[in-house]
Amino acid sequence: MKGDESGAETKQPEAAWLDSHGRTFGHFIDGKWLKPGGRESHASRNPATGEHLAATTQGTSEDLDAAVEAAAKAFESWSRLPGHVRARHLYNAEQLSMEGSIPAIHSQFPAFGDTPLGLHPPGNTVVINPAGPTRLSALLLAEACTQAGLPAGVLNVVTGDGALGEALAIHPGIKQVAFAGDAEVARALRRATAGTGTKLTLQLGGKSPFVVFESADLDSAVEGVVDATGWGGGGVGQWNPGLFLSRGAGAQLLIQESVVGDFTHRLKRRMGQLRVGDALDKAVDLGALADEAQRGLLEGYVEEARAEGAEIFQAWAAFPSGNPYYPPTLITGVETSSRCVREEISGPVLVVLTFRTPKEAVTLANNTPYGLAASVWTETLPLALEVAHILQVGTVWVNGHNMFDAASAFGGYKEIGYGRDGGKEGLYDYVRPVWETPPRPSVGEMNYKSFGVSYGANVPPIPGKDGIPLSVMSALGKNVPSVDRTYKLYYGGAQKRPDAMCSRPVLDHAGKIMAYVADGNAKDIRNAVEAAHKAAPGWARRAAHARAQIVYYLAENLELRRVEVASRLAALTGASSEDALHEVDLSVQRLFHWAAYSDKYGGAVQETPLYGAALLCREPVGVVGVVCPDDSPLLSFVSLLAPAIARGNAVVMVASECSPLPALDFYQVLDTSDVPGGVVNIITGGREHLSRVLAEHQDVQAVWYFGTQEGSKFIEWASAGNLKQTWVNYGAERHWADPTQGSGEEFLHHATQCKSIWLPMGETFAN
Structure with a gap:
């Protein structure tokens, strides 16, 4: 499981930053720290060791009002700055993070880091409500950006639970909501923001098909599986849902029947060579689970598949209990109707399906409500391009997986949400046509159950009644009526x-x-x-x-x-x-x-x-x-x-x-x-x-x-x-x-x- 080499980073920079704040954090609003009294707190812990890192504040509606007010005030000046000036600010913030001034606290911030930085170039200001495990990273980024010269109020962070996030989404001062997370929460946000004029972009979770054809380089594909599932994620706490959902790390393996035996044999051997450990150790492949609740979910999927007759392979059968890790698991021989096939699994559990022909592979890959990303493994380029074109996903990697860049649009199809991160397409949802006035409808509460439910509720006018004239006379004569024309x-x-x-x-x-x-x-x-x-x-x-x-x-x-x-x-x-x-x-x-x-x-x-x-x-x-x-x-x-x-x-x-x-x-x-x-x-x-x-x-x-x-x-x-x-x-x-x-x-x-x-x-x- 583990070797002798260690690539562990020193924890001194993180500890020093946490200690400088007394390991107790408030909100970051208008370029400064705000620690309101009488608030509940949330403990942030290292999932690998259980070590208490710091306490963050549970925000309230008053905190949201302050953050939105600061963002609105900053917007007046920030949006009027020339594009080049805003670019300089972003360049300075980027250099600060690249030079290592932002340590990898949990190393989970990339889960949502692209979203706020994607908002700034068009001239918007931002209020972030980060997920629980990513609060410290968001606060650190906000402080670092301010130190890099970003004007006060452009980037604000208010910490709190999901209820606070929903309150932020429906706040009257918010014009755009960007959400990455659970589908049910996304549906609740869509309903909560309906009719308000607030734009909404969603990046949700799902399974990314990993399609291996018989013409593939199998050894390269095995390494691709390790990358796709997060088994080789460099120990970055890969199984925190934030990172998992944002980067499409979950994969469903589709293997052509002619090579399924050879491929799974190579994959099992590679699984046994994975290393587990602390997230800050660069030589580690597999990080800790986010919490014990996640372990219960994973065990539920695995045991249910076992009861259905599936074959379960776990890299370390004697994996010690009571630790924060879960062994890499391979499920084979499962039916497509199984819950572990249909639902997203946030953890180191990989489900294998087989196919005979490319058409069958595409049918299996598209037979899902998800459509975030997929990878296609074959040395036959025409086959790869044809399959990539037909797959109903937002991103397709050929002979690779999890490749990202800010210049490339990333987002999903179907029930994975809408909107894009990266590229020109990533900016569309954060701008509006110059002629358009931002809508602020005044529609109050409405009865959704009764709206438009009745057929024929608006009774059409009846000829001869209510002052509606009968059909007009035709040109054939005074007493010859026209022929009523009925359209189908x-x-x-x-x-x-x-x-x-x-x-x-x-x-x-x-x-x-x-x-x-x-x-x-x-x-x-x-x-x-x-x-x-x-x-x-x-x-x-x-x-x-x-x-x-x-x-x-x-x-x-x-x-x-x-x-x-x-x-x-x-x-x-x-x-x-x-x-x-x-x-x-x-x-x-x-x-x-x-x-x-x-x-x-x-x-x-x-x-x-x-x-x-x-x-x-x-x-x-x-x-x-x-x-x-x-x-x-x-x-x-x-x-x-x-x-x-x-x-x-x-x-x-x-x-x-x-x-x-x-x-x-x-x-x-x-x-x-x-x-x-x-x-x-x-x-x-x-x-x-x-x-x-x-x-x-x-x-x-x-x-x-x-x-x-x-x-x-x-x-x-x-x-x-x-x-x-x-x-x-x-x-x-x-x-x-x-x-x-x-x-x-x-x-x-x-x-x-x-x-x-x-x-x-x-x-x-x-x-």
């Missing part, structure tokens, strides 16, 4: 009757009935989502140039019907003929604009220290639900539809409740423009009822909502179910005719998700 729904590439067989009238600007539209319900939304899911994979795989040609074709066919569409638009909205024609022309322009972007936003090469290539690939989000506004009914519909499908998504469009006809006239444009069935699906009916069904649907990856404040709040609240991405307007109007507001870069940001693919090269020419 559109999904799966065809017009469909609504499930409830109900329609609702649409009134023109004068209050007369202009047409009838289908009154869609939950079943219609489910049918549309199913059609979108069938179409989405093929549409995403279609060449970008081919998608562009189809969107151009949409523009051509809309242009052919320019006068007809404008005439109906003018009759519906009361706009002048010139204004209606202008809206149609702008809609054609939008289609041209996004058609051009179909093949011009695919990604980039990220400049990292890697000897090789770190690719950034922008991929479709998947199935996107879009709830359209009532204003500019044609232009807003096209402005939301075009970027989504141009970037490879399939959409379920909920047309404007008041003015749905321009969207429904688009049926014939779609049918004559070679759009594959299911790529565009259009549902009409009560906006709030249909929005509720979309937001609660577990197979919808994102919802764009442009409606009321109440609706925006519900969409964000309901999205916590599968942590789907949301884009809402909080009831604010958007000027769709404006090029920036109606076709800005934020549309691309919401229509795509980025994947980083790391491709190391050989060493033939490395020197």
Whole structure:
């Protein structure tokens, strides 16, 4: 287990820093220490030895108010500094940490260190509520940054438990929340911040598939497993959940059947050579558990797998009890339905599954709600690239694992959260368009159970009653009525009757009935989502140039019907003929604009220290639900539809409740423009009822909502179910005719998700 060599660091710098503060810490607010009286304390201990390091303070709402006030005050000056001046401050802080002035207390700060430093460059100020085991590191960083010249109030640290963190998230002075941690806590934060206008980014835990093909260098792959699982983490307290969750250290091993015996034999031998010990010993491979509760969780997984008939291998069967370590454990022969396969295991426990073909490997790897990262091990480059493209994760390492750099975007897909750390993509969530006023909706308490739950709750006007005129006469004669036109729904590439067989009238600007539209319900939304899911994979795989040609074709066919569409638009909205024609022309322009972007936003090469290539690939989000506004009914519909499908998504469009006809006239444009069935699906009916069904649907990856404040709040609240991405307007109007507001870069940001693919090269020419 252990050798004679020791790479232990001296503990004198840490001890001296702790002693200088009397081993009792308050908060770090406005560039100075704050030790309020009458507060509870939390003991920080070395998990390897149980040694008491220091006591930190349990913060209160008053402490949060002070920190947020300090950050708001500092923001006024910090955000106005030239970018170069802020860069100098960050450079000085970076040099201080690189020169070793920040010792490795627990060495766990990297779990969240990227987040606050990622906030500073755009000019934001920060209040951190660190996890329990990382409090000392956060306090040390704040003090060190201040010593490096960072202005007071830019970086503030308030220590406390999870309840304090939730209070910070919903504080009215907070505009953005970045969270790394447990999925259930993330769901609670999403619900707590719903409708407040506070932006939220999430980096959650999960299993990272480690896929070993028969063409892999098996010895290198074994070392990769050690790195991926944290067994060779340099004794950095690897099994603290903070570091584990932030860096995707947990892995699930997928091995091709032809080499499973050879590979597991090599892996078991390597497991027996691991070293355990104190986190500050650089020669140590495996650090201590965070606490005894973690041991109980690990033993529960292992014993449950054993009871199911799995084979359990532990590197040190006679591992002494009563110590803070857990033996590296390999579980084989387990079913995919087992809990140890389905759930994240935060500890040195590795589960092995086998596969026969690459397709089976990808199916197993993607059969999970997680999507943080994966590694692919093969010497066959075409296979590696194809698998990397198909894996539903935010980062793929080829013949390597746990490679990170600040220039490369890191984040997850699916229920791993949204938002990115690193690269240009890591800054998007911390800035806003210059035209946008920070939303501060005034929506109070609302009944989530009743919102939009009733089908047909908003009773449509009935002809002949309530002053609603009957259908107008036709041009054939005074006593010859016009033919009522009833629009159907559109999904799966065809017009469909609504499930409830109900329609609702649409009134023109004068209050007369202009047409009838289908009154869609939950079943219609489910049918549309199913059609979108069938179409989405093929549409995403279609060449970008081919998608562009189809969107151009949409523009051509809309242009052919320019006068007809404008005439109906003018009759519906009361706009002048010139204004209606202008809206149609702008809609054609939008289609041209996004058609051009179909093949011009695919990604980039990220400049990292890697000897090789770190690719950034922008991929479709998947199935996107879009709830359209009532204003500019044609232009807003096209402005939301075009970027989504141009970037490879399939959409379920909920047309404007008041003015749905321009969207429904688009049926014939779609049918004559070679759009594959299911790529565009259009549902009409009560906006709030249909929005509720979309937001609660577990197979919808994102919802764009442009409606009321109440609706925006519900969409964000309901999205916590599968942590789907949301884009809402909080009831604010958007000027769709404006090029920036109606076709800005934020549309691309919401229509795509980025994947980083790391491709190391050989060493033939490395020197």
